[in-house]
Amino acid sequence: MVTRAQAETAMKTYLMDKPLRLLAGSLAGLDAQASLSDPERFARAVLIDVICERSPEADAAFEAWARSDDTNLKNGSAAIVAAVRSGK
Numbered sequence: 001m002v003t004r005a006q007a008e009t010a011m012k013t014y015l016m017d018k019p020l021r022l023l024a025g026s027l028a029g030l031d032a033q034a035s036l037s038d039p040e041r042f043a044r045a046v047l048i049d050v051i052c053e054r055s056p057e058a059d060a061a062f063e064a065w066a067r068s069d070d071t072n073l074k075n076g077s078a079a080i081v082a083a084v085r086s087g088k
Contacts, residue, residue: 024084031077058083
């Protein structure tokens with residue numbers, strides 16, 4: 001049986017994680033577009049910064065991409081989205 005404390009901890013974790021998943025979904029939506037306008041590119045940069053600030057796992061995934069030879073930013077964004085969605 002789940003205790004009240006365990007349920008509260010699970011709910012707090014879910015509520016903190018949900019906005020991050022929504023941000024990652026927005027980032028994935030932007031990257032799904034064929035081309036981005038200047039404001040959309042700025043929004044993508046802001047989303048990457050915010051997600052990486054809130055998720056050490058996403059930050060580590062983005063840093064690993066940045067250190068690689070891959071120059072396609074969509075692959076860096078995909079690494080962030082995957083880290084957030086997997087919870088890692």
